Amino acid sequence: MKLKTKKRWNLALVASLALATVLSGCGNGSEADANQTYDPNSKxxxxxxxxxxxxxxxxxxxxxxxxxxxxxxxxxxxxxxxxxxxxxxxxxxxxxxxxxxxxxxxxxxxxxxxxxxxxxxxxxxxxxxxxxxxxxxxxxxxxxxxxxxxxxxxxxxxxxRSGLILRKDWLDKLGLEVPKTLDELYNVARAFTEDDPDGNGKNDTTGFGDRSDLRYSSFKTLSSYFGTPNGWAVDANGKFTPEFDTPQYMETLKYSHKLYENGYLTRDFAVTAKTDQQQQFAQGRTGIYTGMVDISSLENMSQGLQKGMELVPVNKISNGDGKYHVWSEGSGxxxxxxxxxxxxxxxxxxxxxxxxxxxxxxxxxxxxxxxxxxxxxxxxxxxxxxxxxxxxxxxxxxxxxxxxxxxxxxYKLKDSNPRKQMANELIQENDKYAVLDPTVPLDSQTNNEQGTELQKIVTDATFRYIMGELDDEGFKQAVQSWKDAGGTRITEEYEAAYKTSQGKS
Structure with missing residues (x-):
């Protein structure tokens, strides 16, 4: 038995057009029978x-x-x-x-x-x-x-999956090791900017390339290296704290601002799309990229643009205490x-x-x-x-x-590209260091209704702080604005949902 032909939708691929729908008639001309028998052999x-x-x-x-x-x-x-x-x-x-x-x-x-x-x-x-x-x-x-x-x-x-990709050939030329701490990473970003890593005698390279996506830019990854909770922290008493209201988030802000202020982070990161970030790297204009999964794509994009490019994926950067943390995207x-x-x-x-x-x-x-x-x-x-x-x-x-x-x-495939295979292995190793977001299985009605808009307050304040347009007090005021506009209710609702999930009344 065939299932009835379904409605067909054609979504235009032009951003300026609204969704267009084209309906085809039902195959049998009638509503679906709720008691229809499941036939596993049907087309x-x-x-x-x-x-x-x-x-x-x-x-x-x-x-x-x-x-x-x-x-x-x-x-x-x-x-x-x-x-x-x-x-x-x-x-x-x-x-x-x-x-x-x-x-x-x-x-x-x-x-x-x-x-x-x-x-x-x-x-x-x-x-x-x-x-x-x-x-x-x-x-x-x-x-x-x-x-x-x-x-x-x-x-x-x-x-x-998070981690960094670095220009290994630049590290070698400058006599640097693959960084293991945030301080070492900062020095690499400085050297990639100031010490002419491509040897062309021009001041035309920057350490960190980045893009306008706070979650998938370097900031979220650096934040996890500092030990910032992933989305939210929850203590033994079930009290929730948003990540941006923690000391570790503030440390990441200061670190990123220092990178930006000294020119070690691309000046236009806040308006840069992912494809442009990749092009900057492939063209040899930047030497640090966030996203180990893209290592093969970057190598392919650099063909004919960069001679002798050698990349190395990096997944373990500590804040100096020898411990590793990396944020988890949706808990798998x-x-x-x-x-x-x-x-x-x-x-x-x-x-x-x-x-x-x-x-x-x-x-x-x-x-x-x-x-x-x-x-x-x-x-x-x-x-x-x-x-x-x-x-x-x-x-x-x-x-x-x-x-x-x-x-x-x-299923696991062994990649014939040794750099891609190394990246795959490091991504699997990340399981040991993954920091989960405790709110993933929880629900907050206020967050459902306002969360996306409220997040823009924090995202905007984070970018402005990095670029020197906000100071510590200005960022704290933005966090308070988030709380006043609905963030406090979100926190309370997550705490209540967590208590229920733990079987507590």
């Missing part, structure tokens, strides 16, 4: 509102392979990553959704409210019925849940594959879609979405190393699917 046709992390959508090469493997027909609506917040929140508010929706902004107010409102199916009771989904660890399910309800299949990610959860009840009208449809997601967790599907077709896009060397053999074809056919894998941790 599944569905729509998927998905995030695009590349410049262009993929070709149909891998899509066709996935459809064949999963007995399905997939109608993708791709939303560019740069505009995902606007597009996804607009889609949620208007109800212009698809059968499967990729949700990555788990702390976004609109997203949290939509999940809590019952807009999506709670898939928690169903996961254990599928061979791959049942293997999702309980701690991942808990971290992805809201008040005990799991409103989608969690994207399984590494616990903590990268978002949800969610199923709106407005589109998925019956339990039978939900089960068939869950079967599809379960199939995506098979190694065959994982390899399609990671490497593509063996012999055409990649090969496995004699030592077991994975190697892309046609970079341009891989980027066109495969790369856009990599971020859509339900899990990036289920």
């Amino acid at each position: 599944l046709e569905f729509t998927w509102l998905n995030i695009l992390h590349t410049a262009s959508p993929p070709t149909d090469v891998i899509k066709n392979k996935l459809e064949e493997y999963t007995n399905s027909k997939i109608n993708f609506s791709w939303v560019p990553d740069a505009s995902k917040e606007e597009r996804i929140t607009t889609a949620l508010a208007s109800g212009q959704l698809a059968d499967v929706v990729t949700i990555t902004m788990m702390t976004n107010s609109t997203v949290r409210n939509s999940l809590k409102s019952g807009l999506f199916w709670d898939v928690g009771p169903y996961l254990d019925s599928y061979p791959n989904l049942k293997k999702i660890p309980q701690e991942v399910r808990t971290a992805a849940s809201i008040e005990g309800h799991l409103y989608g299949v969690p994207f399984q990610k590494n616990m903590a 959860v990268g978002g949800l594959l969610a199923f709106p009840k407005s589109e998925v009208k019956s339990e039978a449809e939900l089960k068939r879609l869950l079967q599809f997601v379960d199939k995506l967790l098979d190694k065959e599907a994982f390899m399609y979405m990671t490497g593509g077709i063996e012999g055409e896009h990649y090969k496995i060397d004699e030592d077991g190393s994975f190697k892309i053999i046609n970079q341009d074809k891989w980027q066109a056919d495969v790369q856009p699917f990599a971020a859509s894998r339900p899990s990036e941790v289920t």
Whole structure:
């Protein structure tokens, strides 16, 4: 039996256009039968509102392979990553959704409210019925849940991917070692700026490149090296403190301001996009980049621009006490594959879609979405190393699917690029040092309603402090403004939710 043809949505990829919807008629011309029987052998046709992390959508090469493997027909609506917040929140508010929706902004107010409102199916009771989904660890399910309800299949990610990439050739030229402390890192940033690391006799290099994303810029990573809590701190009595109201956050502010003031941090970081930050690094204008996962991309981008570039990933920087901390992105959860009840009208449809997601967790599907077709896009060397053999074809056919894998941790590939393999190993090592956000499985109604707007107060104050536009007192006033505008209520609500989760009255 075939499931009925679904509504199809076409999302324009132009930021200035609103979401456009194109509806196709229902296959049987009637409403879904709530008592429809689940047929695991049915041909599944569905729509998927998905995030695009590349410049262009993929070709149909891998899509066709996935459809064949999963007995399905997939109608993708791709939303560019740069505009995902606007597009996804607009889609949620208007109800212009698809059968499967990729949700990555788990702390976004609109997203949290939509999940809590019952807009999506709670898939928690169903996961254990599928061979791959049942293997999702309980701690991942808990971290992805809201008040005990799991409103989608969690994207399984590494616990903590953060770290730095440094120009190893510059370190060697200047006689410097890979830094192990924040003081050593500061000296590297100074030397990369002042000591002509590229040897061209010009004052044209800067230590830290950065971008206008407080969470994924250097600041959050440096903050965790200082021992700042990840998002929130909670003490033995259940008292919550936001990260930006801690001494360690203030230490990071002072450190970052010193970098900026002395020219060791790019002057335009507050208005720099990620792609521009990468280009600065690839062109040899900066020597420190935040994000170990991007090491291969940076090497590829530098081809023809930088001769002799050698990179080294770094994951362990201490504040001098020999201890290591690194912030965890969502406690190993990268978002949800969610199923709106407005589109998925019956339990039978939900089960068939869950079967599809379960199939995506098979190694065959994982390899399609990671490497593509063996012999055409990649090969496995004699030592077991994975190697892309046609970079341009891989980027066109495969790369856009990599971020859509339900899990990036289920299978491990040995990368033929030793620097990338080292970065992969350091990311796995980060599990030992990961600092979790205690509010991930908790809920605050005020944060759902105002959290995104309130965060802008702190983000703006942080950037202004780094650039010397605010002093200590000015930043403290911004924190107080956050508290007065709703932050205090958020704190109290998290404390109450935490107490409930701990079984305390």
